[in-house]
Amino acid sequence: MKQRKVKVAIIGAGTAGMVAYQRARKHTDSVLLIEGKQYGTTCARVGCMPSKLLIAAADAAHAARSTGLFGITCPTVAVDGEAVMARVRSERDRFVASVVKSAENYPEQDRLHGNVRFASPHRLMVGDHTEVTAERIVIATGSRPHIPGFLKEAGDRLVVNDDLFDWHDLPASAAVFGPGVIGLELGQALARLGVRIRMFGVGGSLGSLQDPQLRDYALKTFNREFPLDPDADVTAVARSAEGVSISFKTADGKIVTEEFDCLLAATGRRPNIDGLDIQNADLQLDDQGIPVFNGYTLRCGDSHIFIVGDVNNEAPLLHEAADEGRIAGDNAGRYPDVRAGLRKVPLAVVFTDPQIASVGLTIQQVDERCRGHYAVGEVSFEDQGRSRVIGKNRGLLRVYGEHGSGLFMGAEMFGPAAEHIAHLLAWSAQRRMTVSEMLEMPFYHPVIEEGLRSALQDLSRKLSMGPAADSNCMDCGPGV
Numbered sequence: 053m054k055q056r057k058v059k060v061a062i063i064g065a066g067t068a069g070m071v072a073y074q075r076a077r078k079h080t081d082s083v084l085l086i087e088g089k090q091y092g093t094t095c096a097r098v099g100c101m102p103s104k105l106l107i108a109a110a111d112a113a114h115a116a117r118s119t120g121l122f123g124i125t126c127p128t129v130a131v132d133g134e135a136v137m138a139r140v141r142s143e144r145d146r147f148v149a150s151v152v153k154s155a156e157n158y159p160e161q162d163r164l165h166g167n168v169r170f171a172s173p174h175r176l177m178v179g180d181h182t183e184v185t186a187e188r189i190v191i192a193t194g195s196r197p198h199i200p201g202f203l204k205e206a207g208d209r210l211v212v213n214d215d216l217f218d219w220h221d222l223p224a225s226a227a228v229f230g231p232g233v234i235g236l237e238l239g240q241a242l243a244r245l246g247v248r249i250r251m252f253g254v255g256g257s258l259g260s261l262q263d264p265q266l267r268d269y270a271l272k273t274f275n276r277e278f279p280l281d282p283d284a285d286v287t288a289v290a291r292s293a294e295g296v297s298i299s300f301k302t303a304d305g306k307i308v309t310e311e312f313d314c315l316l317a318a319t320g321r322r323p324n325i326d327g328l329d330i331q332n333a334d335l336q337l338d339d340q341g342i343p344v345f346n347g348y349t350l351r352c353g354d355s356h357i358f359i360v361g362d363v364n365n366e367a368p369l370l371h372e373a374a375d376e377g378r379i380a381g382d383n384a385g386r387y388p389d390v391r392a393g394l395r396k397v398p399l400a401v402v403f404t405d406p407q408i409a410s411v412g413l414t415i416q417q418v419d420e421r422c423r424g425h426y427a428v429g430e431v432s433f434e435d436q437g438r439s440r441v442i443g444k445n446r447g448l449l450r451v452y453g454e455h456g457s458g459l460f461m462g463a464e465m466f467g468p469a470a471e472h473i474a475h476l477l478a479w480s481a482q483r484r485m486t487v488s489e490m491l492e493m494p495f496y497h498p499v500i501e502e503g504l505r506s507a508l509q510d511l512s513r514k515l516s517m518g519p520a521a522d523s524n525c526m527d528c529g530p531g532v
């Protein structure tokens with residue numbers, strides 16, 4: 053068994069771990085980055101990037117099928133599954149290669165391969181070959197798909213996102229379990245690429261939506277494209293001769309059995325904490341077995357250990373993993389001088405069509421924070437000028453503001469260009485702007501952002517801070 057002594061050890065070379073490594077290295081030369089499997093990160097290999105590549109192909113197919121609205125006919129729209137998946141894989145491989153190259157450029161002595169377990173608070177066992185003693189440790193081990201036991205009945209036809217991006221062709225049909233963020237993004241993309249989809253959920257939730265009005269609107273919209281029951285009563289899942297058979301109760305109480313080529317489990321993710329022998333780290337754990345940590349310093353209790361990215365189970369998103377890696381890397385590097393880092397306003401985007409976006413506090417958090425003294429401004433995109441012009445006139449935006457202070461608190465959106473509008477809203481929230489200050493900003497014409505202005509005007513009026521919206525506002529142009 054080899055022995056290594058270092059100032060900082062980082063477990064996991066995903067996004068959070070690589071950023072932590074780069075930051076810690078600014079404070080000390082004695083940093084070791086340990087990866088259990090392969091370089092390349094979840095984001096590039098099986099997450100953000102390949103999912104968006106599949107969605108881009110689906111968007112192209114959908115756009116080609118939707119030209120009739122403009123008086124343009126595309127005689128036939130054919131999806132070549134092999135070509136679609138070839139592009140997904142080759143572009144994915146480019147993204148992975150660039151990340152692998154960055155990791156391999158780190159000095160050889162700073163890198164180690166092997167699965168890590170804690171032997172004691174300062175001692176790490178790496179595979180069966182090295183014992184590392186570290187003054188400070190950053191846990192950055194990410195998360196993995198969680199598959200409920202009954203779905204395993206699908207046998208070799210059970211797939212998760214990790215498998216999908218290696219496909220060489222598209223299946224004819226897929227049952228998707230979990231209408232969460234991954235299920236909606238991948239399920240809708242497959243449906244638009246011609247795959248017969250049926251989506252099953254439990255408990256009624258939909259994507260990341262917390263506002264009941266948006267959830268109901270979005271549910272109706274998705275159901276126009278493929279059947280989606282967010283609270284399905286599935287009675288059996290079995291591997292059949294041709295694929296997977298799924299029996300479920302319909303709305304009128306009948307049990308129906310439907311055959312699919314495969315079953316995609318998108319039923320949530322679990323932090324990679326259980327394989328770490330974390331009990332040997334002498335940390336206080338929460339009821340899910342995650343070390344209790346400070347969200348501003350990423351430090352576990354008053355220990356020398358930090359926890360970042362998906363593994364801490366707080367905000368499993370790429371930009372949060374990077375921010376946390378930055379804060380923890382700096383703190384581990386200059387330990388014991390531990391400092392609070394800047395945490396940004398919550399921002400999340402789901403790349404469905406229409407897109408889903410959430411900014412700042414949820415409606416439930418606003419209610420709690422403002423003790424009921426808040427108002428909701430709303431706009432429908434169905435009659436919004438620019439959205440109608442481009443044929444994307446579906447969706448709702450709801451913005452939340454506090455009575456008295458007039459502060460903008462948060463928003464949820466299901467609608468066109470949500471990825472862009474969410475940024476304007478997040479930047480405004482982070483600057484702690486009031487609704488009136490947001491309305492002082494320029495809005496061009498005709499743009500989708502004019503819909504945002506309408507929602508803010510509605511909010512301003514409901515907060516008793518502005519006039520009622522003028523339905524014939526000529527300086528706003530028609531259909532804002």
Ligand SMILES: Cc1cc2nc3c(=O)[nH]c(=O)nc-3n(C[C@H](O)[C@H](O)[C@H](O)COP(=O)(O)OP(=O)(O)OC[C@H]3O[C@@H](n4cnc5c(N)ncnc54)[C@H](O)[C@@H]3O)c2cc1C
Pocket residue numbers: 063064065066067068069086087088089090091093094095098099100101103166167168169192193194195213234324327328360361362363367368369370371373
């Ligand atoms: C399908 C999908 C789509 C997504 N789309 C988006 C998106 O559009 N936008 C967005 O913001 N987020 C998205 N995400 C989430 C985003 O990918 C994650 O939040 C982010 O990649 C987490 O980074 P990380 O560094 O915490 O983990 P990872 O990148 O998973 O890194 C963890 C590393 O730790 C290693 N490891 C684990 N255990 C050990 C051990 N015991 N010893 C040594 N090494 C170990 C792993 O091998 C891995 O390399 C998506 C996720 C998925 C699955």
Ligand SMILES: NC(=O)c1ccc[n+]([C@@H]2O[C@H](COP(=O)([O-])OP(=O)(O)OC[C@H]3O[C@@H](n4cnc5c(N)ncnc54)[C@H](O)[C@@H]3O)[C@@H](O)[C@H]2O)c1
Pocket residue numbers: 200229230231232233234235237252253254255257258259260318319320321367368369400401402403
């Ligand atoms: N665009 C993005 O930013 C993006 C995209 C993909 C993933 N992500 C990140 O990855 C995280 C994980 O995504 P996810 O979709 O795996 O988790 P999720 O929590 O969003 O969704 C899981 C879904 O599975 C459902 N479910 C659980 N058990 C089930 C069962 N037995 N049968 C049917 N449905 C069941 C849940 O009710 C939920 O709707 C997200 O929270 C997000 O942070 C982000």
